[in-house]
Amino acid sequence: MEEVHIFCPATIANVSCGFDVLGLALDSVGDTMIVRKTEEPGIKISKITGQDLPLTTEKNVAGVAGLALLEKANYKGGFEIEIHKKIKPGSGIGSSAASSAGAVAGMNMLLGNPFTLSELVTFAMQGEKLASNVAHADNVAPALFGGFTLVRSYEPLDVIPIPTPTALYATVIHPQIEIKTADSRKILKNTFSLTQGIKQWGNVGGLVAGLFTNDYELIGRSLEDHIIEPIRSILIPEFANVTQAAKKAGALGAGISGSGPSIFALSEGEQIAKKVADAMRKIYSSTGIDFDIHVSKIATKGVRTIA
Ligand code: ADP
Numbered sequence: 001m002e003e004v005h006i007f008c009p010a011t012i013a014n015v016s017c018g019f020d021v022l023g024l025a026l027d028s029v030g031d032t033m034i035v036r037k038t039e040e041p042g043i044k045i046s047k048i049t050g051q052d053l054p055l056t057t058e059k060n061v062a063g064v065a066g067l068a069l070l071e072k073a074n075y076k077g078g079f080e081i082e083i084h085k086k087i088k089p090g091s092g093i094g095s096s097a098a099s100s101a102g103a104v105a106g107m108n109m110l111l112g113n114p115f116t117l118s119e120l121v122t123f124a125m126q127g128e129k130l131a132s133n134v135a136h137a138d139n140v141a142p143a144l145f146g147g148f149t150l151v152r153s154y155e156p157l158d159v160i161p162i163p164t165p166t167a168l169y170a171t172v173i174h175p176q177i178e179i180k181t182a183d184s185r186k187i188l189k190n191t192f193s194l195t196q197g198i199k200q201w202g203n204v205g206g207l208v209a210g211l212f213t214n215d216y217e218l219i220g221r222s223l224e225d226h227i228i229e230p231i232r233s234i235l236i237p238e239f240a241n242v243t244q245a246a247k248k249a250g251a252l253g254a255g256i257s258g259s260g261p262s263i264f265a266l267s268e269g270e271q272i273a274k275k276v277a278d279a280m281r282k283i284y285s286s287t288g289i290d291f292d293i294h295v296s297k298i299a300t301k302g303v304r305t306i307a
Contacts (some may be wrong), residue, residue, distance in 0.1 A: 001109070001110055002036060002037050002110070003034060003035070003036040003037070003110075004034070004035050004106045004109050004110060004305055005032065005033075005034050005305065005306050005307070006032065006033050006034075006035065006102055006105065006106050006109075006303050006305055006306060007030050007031075007032055007303065007304050007305075007306050008030050008032065008033055008098035008099065008101055008102030008105075008143065008303050009025040009027070009029070009030040009094075009098065009142075009143055009146075009302065009303070010025075010026045010029040010030045010031075010087050010093040010094055010095075010098060010172075010294075010296075011023050011024065011025050011026065011093065011094035011097055011098070011139040011140075011142045011143050011258075012024050012026070012093060012094075012142075012170060012172070012257045012258065012262075012264050013094065013097075013136075013138040013139045013142075013257070013258040013259075014138060014228065014255070014258060015148070015207065015223070015255070015264075016203070016207075016222075016223040016225040016229070016253065016255035016256075017203035017204045017207060017222060017223070017224060017225050017226075018138070018204050018207070019225070019227065019228050020136050020151070021138060021151045021152070021204070022138060022148065022149070022150055022151075022204070022207070023138040023139055023141055023142040023148070023149055023151075024142050024147065024149075024164070024170070024298050025143055025145075025146050025147060025298065025299040025301075025302060026093070026170060026172075026294070026296040026297075026298070026299055027296050027298060027299040027300075028294075028296040028297065029086070029087070029093065029172070029294045029296050030086065030098055031050075031083060031084060031085050031086050031087055031095075031098045031099065031102065032084045032086075033062070033081060033082060033083050033084065033099070033102040033103070033106060034081070034082040034084075035079055035081050035102075035103065035107055035110060036080045036081075036110075037077055037078075037079060037110050038077055038078045038079060038080050039077050039078075040077070040078050041076060041077060041078040042057070042067075042070070042078045043057050043063050043066040043067055043070065043078060043080075043081065043103075044057065044078070044079070044080045044081070045057060045060050045062060045063055045080075045081050045082075045083065046080045046081065046082055047082040047083070048060075048082075048084075048085065049082075049084045049085065050084055050085035050086060051085040051088065051089060051095075053083070053085070059130075060083075060099070061096045061099050061100045061103075061127030061128070061130050061131050062081050062083055062099040062100060062102065062103035063081070063103070064100075064126050064127045064129075064130045065099075065100035065101075065103045065104050065123050065124045065125075065126050065127035066079060066081065066103040066104060066123075067126075068104075068122075068126040068127075069103075069104045069107055069108070069115065069120070069123040070107075072115075072119075072123075073111060073114065073115075074114070075111055079103075079106075079107055079110070081103055081106070083099055083102075085099075088174070088176075089131075089178075090178040090179060090180055090181070091174045091261070091262055092174070092179070092257045092258040092259055092260045092261055092262035093172060093174065093257055093258065093262050093294075094140075094143060094258060096127060096128060096130075096131035096132070096139075097124065097127075097128060097139030097140045097143050099127065100123075100124040100125075100126075100127025100128060100131075100143075101120070101124045101139075101140045101143035101144045101303050102143075102303050103124075103127070104120045104123045104124050104144075105120060105144060105302065105303035106303070108120055109305070117145055117159070118157060120144050121137050121140055121141050121144055121157060121159055122157055124137075124140035124143070124144065125137050125140060127140070128140060131181065132180075132181035132182050132185065132259075133182050133185075134181075134185065137151045137154070137157065137159065138151055138258075139258065141159045142299075142302065143302055144302040144303060145159065145161045145302050146161075146299045146300050146301040146302040147162065147163065147164040147299065147300055148161070148162040148163075148164050148211055148298070149161055149162060150162055150208065162208060162211050162212065163211060163212060164211060164298045165211065165214040165216065165268075167216075167269050168216075168219075168266060168267075168268065168297070168298050169266070169267050169268075169269060169270050169272070169273035169295060169297055169298070170264055170265070170266055170267075170273065170294075170295070170297075170298060171246065171251070171264065171265045171266075171267065171273045171276040171277045171280065171293070171294070171295050172257055172262050172263070172264045172265075172293070172294045172295075172296075173242065173262065173263050173277075173280040173281075173291055173292070173293050174261070174262040174291060174292045174293075174294075175236070175237060175261045175262075175263075175287075175289050175291045176290040176291060176292070177237070177261050177289060178261075179235055179236075179260050179261045181259045184232055184235060184259040184260055185259065187231060187232070187235075188228065188231055188232070189231065192226075192227045196226045196227050197227075199224070199226045200225070200226050200227055203221075203222040203223075203224050203225075203226075204222075205222075206218055206221060206222035207219060207222035207223065210222055216268045217252075219252055219253070219266065220251075220252030220253045220266075222253075223252065223253025223254065223255060223266065224253070224255075225255055225256075228256070229255055229256055232256055232259065232260055233256060233260075235261065236256065236260050236261045236263065237287055237289060238283050238284065238287060239256070241283050242254070242263050242280050242283050243255065243263065245279040245280065245282070245283055246263075246265035246276045246279055246280060247265075248279065249272070249275045249276045249278070249279035250267060250272040250275055250276065251265035251266065251267045251272065251273075251276045252265075252267060252268060253265065253266055254266075254276075265280075270295065270297070273295045274295055276295075277293045277295050280293060281293055
């Protein structure tokens with residue numbers, strides 16, 4: 001195999017209570033990439049469509065993640081990468097993660113899968129470090145594993161794939177204002193109270209238990225963030241109105257997607273997820289801010305080949 005065409009899913013990191021540890025992959029929202037083997041060593045980003053992003057290998061997350069893999073691979077040649085962006089950078093649905101994960105997953109396929117998914121996560125994290133100064137894994141882990149993932153530990157890296165109830169759908173609204181991950185990290189505090197911690201880890205446990213047992217009500221009750229959301233939500237216009245309207249329309253719960261500005265809601269079934277989209281649209285239509293809305297099943301697979 002000399003070339004792969006792949007779908008690189010958008011991802012929702014944090015999922016309310018799981019700052020930097022929980023994430024999920026979307027099934028029908030994402031970028032596509034073409035990765036090719038070349039005789040010339042190194043990595044060349046040959047084409048980017050859809051967004052204005054750097055072609056220089058060291059400035060593109062796909063290049064940086066790819067170089068991290070190449071360093072550990074027993075391979076003398078190189079790779080050429082085409083990126084077709086559908087996910088806007090700075091949207092909060094893992095634009096940089098889709099490219100980082102796509103690059104390393106595509107290269108791994110072409111090399112005959114020498115690396116495990118966890119190893120691919122460590123390479124893709126180098127791309128995330130370029131994008132936001134922090135090598136976080138909560139987007140690249142679900143982008144590579146699919147479904148929900150829990151990063152139980154960073155040192156050593158321990159990614160736990162979590163089963164996803166089949167009727168779980170996400171609705172995401174992306175207001176077209178840019179919040180850079182690096183900026184929305186700066187406003188966070190480094191400390192929280194024990195009371196906040198108790199609520200937060202109760203919810204993380206509840207969410208994971210709900211996902212394992214297909215308990216949609218428990219999933220909904222657990223979608224609460226007592227630490228990050230109260231601070232970050234001030235950067236997102238209409239945040240409280242959108243999450244309240246989503247729940248009124250039947251969503252199990254709602255919160256900030258990654259570092260924002262996207263807001264996500266989870267619902268049981270596509271029909272409710274679409275009603276939630278209508279409710280979100282109604283609120284944002286009156287703001288004068290442009291926005292995109294996506295409704296998607298949770299992906300069972302991570303980066304995957306396409307025809
Ligand atoms: P997101 O959460 O959507 O990934 P970030 O703010 O974390 O947004 O990352 C976007 C940053 O990464 C931007 O500064 C962008 O220029 C940079 N970047 C470099 N290469 C890529 C790429 N292939 N895809 C997306 N963003 C990239």
